[in-house]
Amino acid sequence: MSPYDPSAFPPFAVTVDLVVLTVRHHALCALSVRRGEPPFQGRWALPGGFVRADEDLSQAAARELAEETGLRAQSGAHLEQLATYGDPQRDPRMRVVSVAHLVLAPDLPAPRAGGDARSARWAPVGTLLGEDGPDHPGDAPPLAFDHARILADGVERARSKIEYSSLATAFCPPEFTVGELRRVYEAVWGVALDPRNFHRKVTGTVGFLVPTGGTTTRQGGRPAQLFRAGGATLLNPPMLRPEV
Amino acid sequence: MSPYDPSAFPPFAVTVDLVVLTVRHHALCALSVRRGEPPFQGRWALPGGFVRADEDLSQAAARELAEETGLRAQSGAHLEQLATYGDPQRDPRMRVVSVAHLVLAPDLPAPRAGGDARSARWAPVGTLLGEDGPDHPGDAPPLAFDHARILADGVERARSKIEYSSLATAFCPPEFTVGELRRVYEAVWGVALDPRNFHRKVTGTVGFLVPTGGTTTRQGGRPAQLFRAGGATLLNPPMLRPEV
């Protein structure tokens, strides 16, 4: 077949799916919606939808995000393309290629259902991925389509990306304390970090944090300085994730 | 619009494009093909083609790779998905979404032209991207479509990935010396590395290199030990890329 022959190409549907992650109650959570129609009716899935004829992929992702959560991409949240999934059998009805996007957002109010989703919820990623955890015995029904794989890829991307970038601040409100940022790392990585070494590391990395001058005691204990995210996007040297 | 409504979706063509990188003559080079038909007739472009109705995206990429270069993905070369490009205007004829893939390969014999490509060649990435270099004044015509952007993204992915993975060995023949591996890093990063510190680093990282017992003098000078790539894929701590 001749490349780029516009008269002979197989028909594809192109969608965007969203892995929307946040940290709530010290746990990494993902947004999922309940499917209102077959296939996989009643099962949980990632939010998403068709790319329209005149919009770019990132525009489609931002539009779906706004429709499902009311979240604007520029309001502190981070949106990036994750990967594309195109197994011929991934949708039983037709050939669908899905361009998955990853969104990192601060803790949000309860999600609002939109489109054909009968409801939407935040759930810990361990529950959605069917891992046995302290909360859930491993009996949760798996996500629809290949969404468990997509979610797992998104979680892994988030886990590795906060190592060498300042993206962990995307999980925080506009102003936050060093302790709050540390609890983000602990929730995403599922480990405990030494508060003293963490404090030394983040305050010693130029461009990572900018003090706002204010303090807060919302976590209890001694008042903590408030910071905003600095201009730096790459952390060098990176934040080291403890083994195991 | 209802997500996943199979009766109403805009028509898309889905293609794979390939960023095939290798190191030749101490320079990072990419494979490009000359377009034999409009649009951009006669201009250089990345190899690629339509995804067939029954094949997965990675299968399509491996097939195109074999068609354009005769290279089998399992023969030491590395293939991974890079990113997806779907600007509505990126192809003047119709809506085309392209799933770009990145291939890292050892230095290959001259590429063979296939499909509608009148010819294919290896070219230094600086030349293809229109950067002024010692070889070329910046008068090279830019790549067709948005392929310059795709190539730049692929080069950046390769540059960062050899930092924290053992992927640089994908640029080497099955057996190679520490010096040859160092010249790969130097070509990809465009820097000079200290041979003594590099040797200490790579031979001291467990699982990176496995000695084969043989030696070679193909680079001149004292005979060097031959190695194969070890089982490790992640480098911890990473190879540090010198500043600027």
Next chain:
DNA sequence: CTGATTATCGTCAAGCAGACGACTAAGATC
């Protein structure tokens, strides 16, 4: 006031990286 909690500063030792000296073993040249 006392204890609990969280934030922040400091100290010390181990590990790693960059700079670089020294030596080895081959081919090339005289």
Next chain:
DNA sequence: GATCTTAGTCGTCTGCTTGACGATAATCAG
């Protein structure tokens, strides 16, 4: 064959970063 050139390999030293952890500070609950 002596010497030069080239590349590979082994060591040393110094400074920086990290991990472990002691000590102090500032708030709230009782």
